[in-house]
Amino acid sequence: xxxxxxxxxxxxxxxxxxxxxxxxxxxxxxxxxxxxxxxxxxxxxxxxxxxxxxxxxxxxxxxxxxxxxxxxxxxxxxxxxxxxxxxxxxxxxxxxxxxxxxxxxxxxxxxxxxxxxxxxxxxxxxxxxxxxxxxxxxxxxxxxxxxxxxxxxxxxxxxxxxxxxxxxxxxxxxxxxxxxxxxxxxxxxxxxxxxxxxxxxxxxxxxxxxxxxxxxxxxxxxxxxxxxxxxxxxxxxxxxxxxxxxxxxxxxxxxxxxxxxxxxxxxxxxxxxxxxxxxxxxxxxxxxxxxxxxxxxxxxxxxxxxxxxxxxxxx
Numbered sequence: 001x002x003x004x005x006x007x008x009x010x011x012x013x014x015x016x017x018x019x020x021x022x023x024x025x026x027x028x029x030x031x032x033x034x035x036x037x038x039x040x041x042x043x044x045x046x047x048x049x050x051x052x053x054x055x056x057x058x059x060x061x062x063x064x065x066x067x068x069x070x071x072x073x074x075x076x077x078x079x080x081x082x083x084x085x086x087x088x089x090x091x092x093x094x095x096x097x098x099x100x101x102x103x104x105x106x107x108x109x110x111x112x113x114x115x116x117x118x119x120x121x122x123x124x125x126x127x128x129x130x131x132x133x134x135x136x137x138x139x140x141x142x143x144x145x146x147x148x149x150x151x152x153x154x155x156x157x158x159x160x161x162x163x164x165x166x167x168x169x170x171x172x173x174x175x176x177x178x179x180x181x182x183x184x185x186x187x188x189x190x191x192x193x194x195x196x197x198x199x200x201x202x203x204x205x206x207x208x209x210x211x212x213x214x215x216x217x218x219x220x221x222x223x224x225x226x227x228x229x230x231x232x233x234x235x236x237x238x239x240x241x242x243x244x245x246x247x248x249x250x251x252x253x254x255x256x257x258x259x260x261x262x263x264x265x266x267x268x269x270x271x272x273x274x275x276x277x278x279x280x281x282x283x284x285x286x287x288x289x290x291x292x293x294x295x296x297x298x299x300x301x302x303x304x305x306x307x308x309x310x311x312x313x314x315x
Contacts, residue, residue: 003096003097003098003251003254004097004254004284004304006093006096006097007089007093007096007097007286007290008286008287008289008290009286009287009289009290010284010285010286010287010304011284011285011286011287012282012283012284013271013274013283013284013285013303015275016268016271016272016274016275017268019271019285020264020267020268020271023261023267023301024261024264032081032260033080033081033260034081034298035081035084035085035294036078036079036080036081036084038065038078038079038080040065041064041065041066042062042063042064042065043062043063043065043079044060044061044062044063045060045061045063045079045084045113046058046059046060046061047059047061047084047087047088047091047117047120048088048091048092049091049092049094049120049121049122050091050092051094051095051122059117059120059151061113061116061117061147062146062147062150063079063111063112063113063143064111064139064142064143064146065077065078065079065111066078066139075110075218075221076108076109076110076111076132076133076136076139077110077111077136077139078110078111079110079111079113080110080217080218080260081218081260081295081298081300082217082218082258082259082260082300083110083111083113083114083217083218083258084113085217085258085291085292085295085300085302086114086215086217086256086258086302087113087114087117088292088294088295089256089258089286089291089292089302090114090117090118090121090215090256091117091120091121092292094121094122097213099118099121099125099213100121100122100123100124100125101123101124101125101126102125102126102212102213103125103126103127103129103198103210103211103212103213104118104125104127104128104129104211104212104213104214104215105128105129105131105211105213105214105215105236106128106129106130106131106214106215106216107131107177107179107214107215107216107219107229107232107233107236108131108132108216108217108218108219108229109130109131109132109136109140110132110136110140110218111139111140111143112130112140112143112144112147114215114217115128115130115172115215116143116144116147118170119147119170119172124170125170126170126171127170127171127172127173127194127198128170128171128172128173129172129173129174129175129191129194129211130144130172130173130174130175131174131175131176131177131191132176132177133176133177133178134176134178137174137175137176140174141174144172144174173194175188175190175191175194176188176190177191177232179225179228179229179231179232180228180231180232181227181228181231182231182235183235183238183239184232184235184236184239185235185239195209195210195239196209198210209239209240210236210239210240210253211236211239211240211253212240212251212253212254213253213254213255213256214233214236214237214253214254214255214256215255215256215257216233216255216256216257216258217257217258217259218258218259218260219257219259220257220259220266220267220270221259221262221263221266222266223263223265223266223269226266226269226270226273227273227277229270230270230273230274230277230278231277231278233255233257233305234278234281234305234307236253236255237253237254237255237305237306237307238307240253252306252307253306253307254304254305254306255303255304255305255306256302256303256304256305257302257303257305258300258301258302258303259300259301260298260299260300261299261300261301267301274305280307280308281305281306281307281308282305282306282307282308283303283304283305284303284304284305284306285301285302285303285304286302286303286304
C-alpha cells in the first residue's frame with residue numbers, strides 16, 4: 001500500500017453497485033479514443049519520462065496497426081486510449097512504484113505499447129513478458145521488432161522471439177496466454193518456463209519467481225470474457241504469492257488495470273466478478289486527479305488489484 005500511496009489517492013472499492021454509480025456520476029464528456037487514430041497503419045504516440053535523463057525525457061513510439069480486423073472481433077491489432085493512459089501513468093511513477101529491477105507481465109498486450117514503454121524506464125525493469133492470444137503474437141512481435149529497429153536502446157529478447165542484441169538489462173518475452181479459469185501457468189508451459197528461469201537466475205535465496213506487477217489495458221469490453229479475464233489476472237498474482245518460500249518476505253504483487261468506461265453493463269459485470277467470485281481481492285481505484293494530465297477529464301478508470309491479507313507482503 002505504501003508504494004501505491006506515493007502516486008496519489010486510491011479509493012477502496014467495497015461495493016460494485018456503489019462503484020458503478022460513482023464512476024458514471026463522475027463521468028465527464030469525452031471523445032472516444034481521443035488520443036489515438038485507429039485508421040492509420042502506423043500511428044505515433046509520445047510517452048514522457050519526467051525522471052529520465054534529457055536524452056530520453058520523451059520517447060516516440062510508432063505502433064503498427066490493422067484496423068480491418070476489428071470487424072472480425074479482433075480488437076488487439078489497434079491502439080486504444082487505455083494503453084496510452086497506463087503507459088504514461090507507469091512512466092510518470094517509475095521511481096515511486098520502484099519499478100527498477102521488477103518483473104512485469106502484460107495481459108492482452110495487443111499492439112504492445114505499454115510493454116514497449118517499459119523498456120525505457122530508468123532504472124530499467126528486469127523483465128517484461130508480453131502476452132496475448134496466439135493469433136496476435138505475430139503482430140505483437142512485429143511491433144517489438146519495429147520499435148527495436150527505431151531505437152538505439154534495444155532489449156534482449158528471450159523465449160518465443162529470436163532476434164535482438166543483449167545490450168541492456170531488460171529482458172523481453174513474447175508468449176501466448178489464453179484467458180481461462182484455474183492456474184494460467186498450468187495451461188501454458190512456456191510461461192512456466194519463464195517463471196522457472198526467473199527463480200534459477202534470482203539474485204539471492206529469497207527470489208520467489210512469478211511477477212511483481214501484472215498490467216492490462218482495454219480488456220474490459222465483453223461481458224462474456226470478464227469471468228475468465230479476472231480469473232487470469234488473479235492467477236498471475238497468485239503465481240508469485242504461491243511460489244513464495246515459507247517465511248520469506250517479499251513485495252506483494254499488484255495488478256494495474258486501465259480501461260475506458262464504454263458500457264455500464266460490462267463495467268458492472270467486471271466489478272461484480274471481482275467481488276462475488278474473488279472475495280480475497282483488494283480493489284482500489286486511482287482518484288481521477290492523479291491520472292496522467294490529459295486523461296483527468298476523460299472517462300477512463302485505473303484500478304490496482306492485490307491479494308487481500310497476504311501476511312508475507314512488505315507494504
